[in-house]
Amino acid sequence: MSVPDSWYNLLADFPLELPDDLPSPHAAGGLRPQLPAALIRQEMSRAREISIPGEVMDRYLRWRPTPLRRASALEAALDTPARIYFKYEGDNLSGSHKLNTAIPQAFYYAKAGAKRLSTGTGAGQWGTALALAGGMFGLETVAFMTRSSYDSKPYRRVIMEMLGCRVEPVEGNLADALAAALGETRNAEGTRFATGSGEGYSLLHQTVIGQEAASQLSDLGERPDVVIASLGAGSNFGGIAFPFLGAARRSGGGVRAVAVEPAACPKLTRGRYRYDFTDASRATPLQKMFTLGSGFATPPIHAGGLRYHATAKIISALRAEGAIEAAAYTQKEVFGSAVEFARLEGVLPAPEAAHAVHGAIREAIACREEGVGRTILFCLSGHGMYDLAAYDEFQSGRLDDVVPSDEEIERSLALLPEVVA
């Protein structure tokens, strides 16, 4: 088993209708010209395989291939006929799958002459990944971090700083942090904005996860019936699900792909497929996405990486076509599943990844109730070792569930920009 030598491009197998981005009514130009040509080409490509450059592969090999494991103790505890496998992406210094795209992004930006990368980070996983990747290619980094994470996750700040990154707190949510990071690129020469998820190229880079998992499962004589991942802006879900969706489409077989989102930020289950802003600056191009509205005030849940108001265009289009499923769960049930998983399997999920754990457990319970032994694969996208304060809150009963009302969601959606689409 080894690391695939190319990224997998879903658009080769799914001729999705992806509506063009539209210029923001609040800005003359967009940010596209800042993007290295290599990333633009990846975004536009319809080739099935896009080669991974040697300089990127050298770095991938420092921790990839990542482990695929069977959750046998969990299966036994659930008394389920399902076979549950998980792909574990937490065994690297950034602590999550984010490093898979941070490395090629830093590589392409450095090659295009950038000196410095600016970014926004919610839970801190993306900022850590970019700091590490920037250091690999001689780039300075600056991360704008939501104030709530900056204060509640001091270890994240320390590790980013240790990796040479400047960290600035920003009031508000991820959209505000992104806006601050964008502002930085206007003020500092040679500075480019890098984003951890949502864009087509970041989903593309993450497909190393699903390709590796497919090969590892195949070595075991297995093929998943259902693939489950948590959903923020979409790169984790796309990374594991796309290679399986594509293979099923080519072979005429079937596979279910389930995106699990927090009930506090339910864009796929309660949002609309509409044009919206990708950040709070309202100056970047409008994208057609499943969204709750860029002004949606996501309740303060611990899964900071899943608080983004919308999700990637490709995933939104798949959802609009009915090619993927979605489920939303509340924080407390998710933490409960994470604790059970940690005790049984000895891996502590990040609150974001815990959504996939809970989704897998629900699926395994459904298998038991139906008496059907499906093969379940989920992505354990990151570890929760920096989230023990949240686990402590859960254990001591101080954690609350907050689910937005229909009125709150409607109020936010009413503010979506008017576009001719």
Place this chain on the structure above:
Amino acid sequence: MSVPDSWYNLLADFPLELPDDLPSPHAAGGLRPQLPAALIRQEMSRAREISIPGEVMDRYLRWRPTPLRRASALEAALDTPARIYFKYEGDNLSGSHKLNTAIPQAFYYAKAGAKRLSTGTGAGQWGTALALAGGMFGLETVAFMTRSSYDSKPYRRVIMEMLGCRVEPVEGNLADALAAALGETRNAEGTRFATGSGEGYSLLHQTVIGQEAASQLSDLGERPDVVIASLGAGSNFGGIAFPFLGAARRSGGGVRAVAVEPAACPKLTRGRYRYDFTDASRATPLQKMFTLGSGFATPPIHAGGLRYHATAKIISALRAEGAIEAAAYTQKEVFGSAVEFARLEGVLPAPEAAHAVHGAIREAIACREEGVGRTILFCLSGHGMYDLAAYDEFQSGRLDDVVPSDEEIERSLALLPEVVA
């Protein structure tokens, strides 16, 4: 490459003179009767290979074999002709190598009818490992944690509690925590005391590390010239070094084994080979060890796992025979190496493991100065993700070096028990 099916017993190849333990002058009996017969047999055995039970192997396979990696970026930065490999033991929920012995100990205690395990933990790595392992075999656990770690590493308390373990703070150092844990076995029926390092069986269980590394290096056509590990009570050092020492002894070849200790707790470099107590209760049998005296007040360094006043009998005997080397380094130089390593290799060492990193860097620099390309293997025994407060202190210049004076060490050694030996 797979997990070895037996533990390796150094005593089959090194006919070491291991002086018998002596009864404490302060207690009528010892604790030996509490030990499961299987562990006593392992301690007495002279067989080279001791089978790993299937129930233990099942659990090992949840995260073993652990990765062996070449530190190519570090080599390049040091401009050294040395080839540096490291074995990474931090990729499990306990965060260190300690789980390798926690699992067989929990298995043997459960089989022998114990209901509950009591232990002392310094940095919290051993307590976390025992909590996890106890849960695997249906045992309750209670961990007595040094107050300094309890207060400075709250995440360690949270994770132990999450795994179902009761955690109690104890004033003083590890010897005091061990004494408190021993006291618990007298007060609660069915409770047994489990210790994470120092005893022969715990060193034996850790030999999975060195055996795997030997096989992984052999696949690469490599054989180490020098094996480096940090030294506390000895299980990490023994675990990686013993299989190589034994193989070299059998083949007539040579390998250097270097134990790295903190300058704040320099038992091998500045202690004496004498009979001493293993904990502050002074009620357990006396063991002949390299020691600074069981009353030695180790300065408060962040490498809590290396603050133990003595080291294992087998390692002490090897040192007395001149079969292994030792080096002591101060906290700040060790942290400096750890930060360099994290930036270059993307793995954050625990402060304990950072001693091995620093030792390997010193060895690689010596190779450069001598113009000799030796193969270096070191054990990266645990991750530092719970130690970021310490890294923050180091980064911001708030970390101090504290090295005991000759007078302090002599004063402590003067209190060693008088024995006829």
